[in-house]
Amino acid sequence: MENIKKHKLCIIVITLLCSIAIIMFLIWLYHYLRIKNARIEVVLKNNLTAEFTEERKVSDFIESINGNIIDDYVINTTSLGKKEIKFQFKNDQNIIVPYEYEIEVIDTVQPVVWLSNVYQVTKGSNINLTDKILCGDNQDNKPKCTVEGNYDLNTVGDYPLLFKAEDKSGNITEKQFILRVIEPSNTNAPRTTVEPTYTDFNQAKNQYKTDKTQIGIDVSGWQGEIDFEKIKNAGVEFIMIRVGGTRGTNGEYFVDKYFKRNIEEANKYGIKAGIYFYSYANSKASAMKDAKWVIKQIKDYDIDLPIAFDWEEWAYFNDYNLSFFGLTSMAESFLETIEDAGYEGMLYSSKSYLENIWLPTKYDIWLAHYTIQTNYQGKYKLWQLCENGKIDGIDGAVDINVMYE
Template sequence: MPPEKRTPIVKKPSTRKTVSRKKKPKPFPTQWKVAIAGLFLILLSPFYYGYVVKGFVGAWRWVTDWGQDPEYRTYNSFDIKIPKKYSIHGIDVSYYQGKINWQKVKTMKEDEVSIRFAFIKATEGILLVDPYFQRNWREAPKAGIICGAYHFFRPKRDGKTQAKFFLQVVNIEKGDLPPVVDVESLDGVSPLKMRAELADFLNYVEMKTKVRPIIYTGLKFYEDYLDGDFEDYPLWIAHYYQPKLRLDKSRWKFWQHSDKAKINGIGHVVDFNAFNGDSTALVEMLVK
């Protein structure tokens, strides 16, 4: 038998892999180095901060307030919007704000907005004295802030008794703002009963101090229960986050327009207020 035929093995020619060499990076152009160095110098310069950065901040304010009332602008340091038509601003405080550094409060300022006055909680009902009242009443005037004391009114309690208690705690002196009664709720009594007790409080305080007290209340509470009564008393109205107070300007003296202001020297948010008048009008309100 013939030998078995074998298929010859064909070998492929071997190829050598060429090793690619990495190209060395070209040196960074000198002109770019100079340009970057110059940019850093500009960023760090007072000119850049004074004009470019401040200009950017102003533009950002314009963008954030775009479409809003131009008389109701955001003030970044206070972290709230503030109506621009008022030149006298102030706060009101109680134990809720804790220990306050009044010197820092007084020196805080953005544009023309600064703290000129403060209403300070003194008493509530017939037994409660605010634990921070005496300190605040002493330290705020030392810092140059005009102060007024307020009583949180409880309609269930006798109005005259509350007035006596308030005046036992607060010594009202020349240069103070008029005393304030804060009435915010019915506390379960009828509107007629609330008004009767409130009248007793107001009459007693005015008789003893020879000063007409201020009534503080919310806009809704005023519209529902007080409108048409106590028209001879100055009003302090709470109405939040609005460019305008929805009440005839001739009726009110103070407007509490925010409860979220951030103030230097105070560790908690604060109520912020505007006075309806100029410096002369504020002085005319003070106790003589």
């Protein structure tokens, strides 16, 4: 009797499971046929190419569609070649259907050759022009650079030459220039002394201070021992302090000799403080290492303003084998690590490099442009307007900055 009950129970369970399976299959079949027979009317645009690192969304390549895209995501364009773009949209029958199309990521941007009309060297110099003259590309880590024409570094004169740069996508930049070989300077000749000119801090404050700006300075060991009471009374509203750097690429870290005093005095006198780090990073890993070192140095202090990444190895850029994308990604690795630790990140650079080398970034910009009124068209949080500022409390010159809300 007991066995009969168990047998009946097994039959019931099996029947129930089979019924569930059949129901699930019918549901799946219904949705399959519904999607298969759904009306799909998608017209793609004629141009299905995107530039390297260009911000393009799924919808940017669609001329018309009979519905609404569910996730109109930004396409990853950081590698060249063909890409399958897959997405879903809810059509005019209220059915969610999948769709895909193909685009090609291309690079049509010419390399950058950082060269004026005249390039001057001293007679007897032992330099390689293609190593020394900055030659870089947005995508190619090492564009092919050549110099066409004849010249003699051991003979004084002007040599008309052509500098040619070609990236792996076939984009070419050609720059004609004069190589000027000159005699070495006479070190025994008498030198004329030129009195330095200064930009008065009070004058800058009167000119640039508004209800939407603050006026401050940036300092390092070069400014020596600063009288913070005096600069506070002079109207300094914020200060960017160098924390330190490395002794060359992959060199040992050092703390700026006045960092500890500068940050402690800024905190003591209630002057809002930010930090900058002079980096020689050559990879994302080394930039992240830099950021972690900075975080350790500043963790015990009040940091109200961003931590700036300052990379200025332009004279040796060719040695780094970095594309402009690689350089920008490296900086962003530093800044992302900084922000993960709870601080704000910022990129420092001069106007020319921001316009020609750095790629657009989501991080705030600290613009260096020594002029009365900058014509930089990009967005920026800080503007370093001069390097010859004069203020009571600092012996010698100091950089003056404007911070915008």
